[in-house]
Amino acid sequence: MPRTATNDQVFSNLKNYFGYDSFRVNQQDIVESVLNKKDCLVIMPTGGGKSICFQLPALSFKGVTIVISPLIALMKDQVDGLNANGIPASYFNSSQSSEEQFAIIESVITAEIKLLYVAPESLAALQNILTEKYISCVAIDEAHCISSWGHDFRPSYQQLGFLKSTLPNIPFIALTATADKATREDIVKQLRIEHAERFISSFDRKNIGLEVRTANNRISQIVKFINARPNQSGIIYCLSRKTTEQLSKKLKTNGIHAEAYHAGLNFEKRSKVQESFIRDKTQIVCATVAFGMGIDKSNVRWVVHYNMPKNIEGYYQEIGRAGRDGLTSHALLFHSYADVIQLQNFASGATNEAVQIAKLDRMKQFAESTTCRRKILLSYFGELLGGNCGNCDVCKNPPQFFDGTVIAQKILSAVYRLQEKEAMGMIIDVLRGSQNAAVLAKGYQNVRTFGIGNDIAWKHWQHFVIQLINQGFCEIAFHKNNALQLTEFSNNVLFKGAKVALTKPLVITEIKPVIKEKHTRTKRSKTTKTRTKTKTKVVANSLFERLRRLRYKIAQEEDIPAYLVFSDATLKEIEKERPLSDDDFLRISGVGQRKLEVYGDEFMAEIMNFMGSKPKKVKKGDTYIKTYNLYKSGLSIDEIAMQRKLGTTTVYSHIAKLYSMGKEINLYDFVSKSDVEAVRKAKKALGSPKALRAYFDYFNESIDYFKIRLALSIIEKD
Incomplete structure (x- = not known):
C-alpha cells in the first residue's frame, strides 16, 4: 500500500484504536481492497486478525458498516471490544426492546456509529436503512455458514444473496477461518460476489x-x-x-x-x-x-x-x-x-x-x-x-519410517490414470487388480496400473493412501464424490525423483510398549507436578502476575473482560520492556492512544512499584524537551502534533508532564478553572483513583481525557 494522506490516516487509526504499528500478513492488502470498494473473500485462521480487515476500513467510510454475525454472544463480545477501543459500534437483535432498536436505527441514519452487528434473521427489520445512502460496507463473518459443504451450515445464511442486489455499489467482504475449496466456491456463488478478490492466509498456527x-x-x-x-x-x-x-x-x-x-x-x-x-x-x-x-x-x-x-x-x-x-x-x-x-x-x-x-x-x-x-x-x-x-x-515421538517412494508412485499413477475421478476404494481395487463389477463396468481392467499392487493387502493400501493424503501428495474432493485428486507435490514424486517416507501398518502386538510407557509417564508426572508448584511460587511474585492482577481489578471496576484491557501478549511485552513514559508505553504492541490515556498511568505506577524506583528524569533531547521547545516557539498543540507526527492527546500528555517537571507552561491555556475545580471535587469524591477512566465516567464523558489529565497536573502541583 503506497503511503498517501488517506493511507497515513489508516495507519494512524491502526495504532490509535487498535494499538498496532504494522499489519499482519494480508491485512494491508485486504484493507486497501475494501477501501477501493472491491469485494473480498478472506480465509484467515482464528486469531489471525480477520476483524481488523473490516473494522479498520469502517473508520474511513462515511456511512455504517453492517456486520452479519451468527451469534448474539459473538456480537456483544465484538461490540464491547470496539467500544473499549473508542470506536462507536452497536448490535441489533431480537432480544432488544422496540425502543432500543429504534435508537439503533436512528444512530445508523445519523452516522453516529461506525459498525452495526446483526444476525441474518434480523435483517428484515432493517429493510428501511439497507440502502447505499446509509450503508458503506457489508461484512459477512463466519461465512462458511452459508454453504452446505461447510461444517456449520445455517439455512438462515442462504438468504444473504439478496444483499448484493440491494447494495450493488458497496464492497462486500466475506470472512471465515475454515473453508475448504468446495466451500469457498459456494460462498462467493451464493453471496453473488463471484469476482471477489481472494485472500487466503496460512492456516499454520505454529504456537x-x-x-x-x-x-x-x-x-x-x-x-x-x-x-x-x-x-x-x-x-x-x-x-x-x-x-x-x-x-x-x-x-x-x-x-x-x-x-x-x-x-x-x-x-x-x-x-x-x-x-x-x-x-x-x-x-x-x-x-x-x-x-x-x-x-x-x-x-x-x-x-x-x-x-x-x-x-x-x-x-x-x-x-x-x-x-x-x-x-x-x-x-x-x-x-x-x-x-x-x-x-x-x-x-x-x-x-x-x-x-x-x-x-x-x-x-x-x-x-x-x-x-x-x-x-x-x-x-x-x-x-x-x-x-x-x-x-x-x-x-x-516419531514412528519408524521406510522409503515408500515406489508405493507412492503406484498410488499417484492410479489416481492419474483414473483421471482424478475416483474415490480411495476404487483406486485400491484397481491397484489390487480386483475383478468386481464396478471395475469392469468402467473398463478399468485395461489401465496400465491395474493389478500392479496385488501383493499388498487392501487394508495396507488404505494405510498408505491415507498417509499420502496426510502428507499433501493427493487430496479428497468432497464435492466430487470424494474423488482423489493430485496436488502440486504429486509431480515431484511422479517425475522429479522426490522421495516419500511412509510407515508400516501397526499390528496388535505393538500395544505392549505403550503400557510400559504409561508407567514411565506416571513417574514423570509426579516430578513435573513438584516442579510446577515451585515455579508457581516464583511466578506469583513476578511483574507479569502483578500486571495481570491489576488488569483483573480494572476489568472488574469497568465491568469488561480482562483481555479487553490488554491481552496476555501485551502484558508480556510490558513486563519485558517496562515502559515508564507515555512514548515508551505507546511503543508496546496492543497499546493505542485511548488505552494509554485510560490505563497508562496505573500500569506505569505498578511497574515503578515493582522496580522500587522512580521514573527516569528527562534528559536533553528527550521527546518531552522536543515538544517543549516547539511549545516555546509559539506553535499550537495541533501544529506540534503535525510537526512531530504524534496524536494531539500525546502532545497534551507531554505538556502535563513538562508542567509537573517545573517547566514554564500555563495549563490554563488548555483547561478552564471550572474544569479544574470539578476534577478536584471528583478526586475527593472518588478517593483519588489513579485511572483517568474513573473521572471520565464520573463526568458522564462530558470532560475530555486530556483536560482531566491537565487538571490533575495542576491539582497535584498545588
Whole structure:
C-alpha cells in the first residue's frame, strides 16, 4: 500500500484504536481492497486478525458498516471490544426492546456509529436503512455458514444473496477461518460476489502444540493435564450435554473450578457461564461445540477435545480458540472407536450424509495418523508444508519410517490414470487388480496400473493412501464424490525423483510398549507436578502476575473482560520492556492512544512499584524537551502534533508532564478553572483513583481525557 494522506490516516487509526504499528500478513492488502470498494473473500485462521480487515476500513467510510454475525454472544463480545477501543459500534437483535432498536436505527441514519452487528434473521427489520445512502460496507463473518459443504451450515445464511442486489455499489467482504475449496466456491456463488478478490492466509498456527491420545482414563489424564498448567484458561469440548455436566462435577471434586455450558441450559445460565469465563472468574468451561464461536478471549491457553470432533474444519476452528494472542498454547484430542460410532449415528439421515461421513472418516484418519499432524491440517485446507512441524506428538515421538517412494508412485499413477475421478476404494481395487463389477463396468481392467499392487493387502493400501493424503501428495474432493485428486507435490514424486517416507501398518502386538510407557509417564508426572508448584511460587511474585492482577481489578471496576484491557501478549511485552513514559508505553504492541490515556498511568505506577524506583528524569533531547521547545516557539498543540507526527492527546500528555517537571507552561491555556475545580471535587469524591477512566465516567464523558489529565497536573502541583 503506497503511503498517501488517506493511507497515513489508516495507519494512524491502526495504532490509535487498535494499538498496532504494522499489519499482519494480508491485512494491508485486504484493507486497501475494501477501501477501493472491491469485494473480498478472506480465509484467515482464528486469531489471525480477520476483524481488523473490516473494522479498520469502517473508520474511513462515511456511512455504517453492517456486520452479519451468527451469534448474539459473538456480537456483544465484538461490540464491547470496539467500544473499549473508542470506536462507536452497536448490535441489533431480537432480544432488544422496540425502543432500543429504534435508537439503533436512528444512530445508523445519523452516522453516529461506525459498525452495526446483526444476525441474518434480523435483517428484515432493517429493510428501511439497507440502502447505499446509509450503508458503506457489508461484512459477512463466519461465512462458511452459508454453504452446505461447510461444517456449520445455517439455512438462515442462504438468504444473504439478496444483499448484493440491494447494495450493488458497496464492497462486500466475506470472512471465515475454515473453508475448504468446495466451500469457498459456494460462498462467493451464493453471496453473488463471484469476482471477489481472494485472500487466503496460512492456516499454520505454529504456537499451538498438537497432541492426540487414546481415550483410556480420560478424566485422570485431564486432571493431570490441568494441574500441570495452573491459572490457565481452557475449554474442554464434549459431544453431549450430559458429558459436560458430569465432567465439570468430576473436575470440581478434584479442586478444579470448571462449569458446564450447553444448549439445554436456559439463556440466563449460559450467559452467566460465558461471562464468568470471559472475565477470568471461571478457569475452565466444559462445553458442547457451540461455545466459543467468535468470542475473542485472547488468553485461552489450551483446548481439550474429550470426544472426537465430527470433521477437521470443526476441530481446526475449536483448537483455534486457544492462543489467539500468539503465545504458546496446547490442543489435546482424545479419540475412541465409540466416538466414531456415535458421530456416524448423528450423520445418519442428514441431507448431506455422504459428505458428513466422508469428513468424519478424514477426522478419524487424522487421529490415527503417524504423519506430522500439522501437515495433515494444512494439506486439508490446500496448504502444503514441506518439512515436519516439530510441535506435535508425532514429531516429538516419531514412528519408524521406510522409503515408500515406489508405493507412492503406484498410488499417484492410479489416481492419474483414473483421471482424478475416483474415490480411495476404487483406486485400491484397481491397484489390487480386483475383478468386481464396478471395475469392469468402467473398463478399468485395461489401465496400465491395474493389478500392479496385488501383493499388498487392501487394508495396507488404505494405510498408505491415507498417509499420502496426510502428507499433501493427493487430496479428497468432497464435492466430487470424494474423488482423489493430485496436488502440486504429486509431480515431484511422479517425475522429479522426490522421495516419500511412509510407515508400516501397526499390528496388535505393538500395544505392549505403550503400557510400559504409561508407567514411565506416571513417574514423570509426579516430578513435573513438584516442579510446577515451585515455579508457581516464583511466578506469583513476578511483574507479569502483578500486571495481570491489576488488569483483573480494572476489568472488574469497568465491568469488561480482562483481555479487553490488554491481552496476555501485551502484558508480556510490558513486563519485558517496562515502559515508564507515555512514548515508551505507546511503543508496546496492543497499546493505542485511548488505552494509554485510560490505563497508562496505573500500569506505569505498578511497574515503578515493582522496580522500587522512580521514573527516569528527562534528559536533553528527550521527546518531552522536543515538544517543549516547539511549545516555546509559539506553535499550537495541533501544529506540534503535525510537526512531530504524534496524536494531539500525546502532545497534551507531554505538556502535563513538562508542567509537573517545573517547566514554564500555563495549563490554563488548555483547561478552564471550572474544569479544574470539578476534577478536584471528583478526586475527593472518588478517593483519588489513579485511572483517568474513573473521572471520565464520573463526568458522564462530558470532560475530555486530556483536560482531566491537565487538571490533575495542576491539582497535584498545588
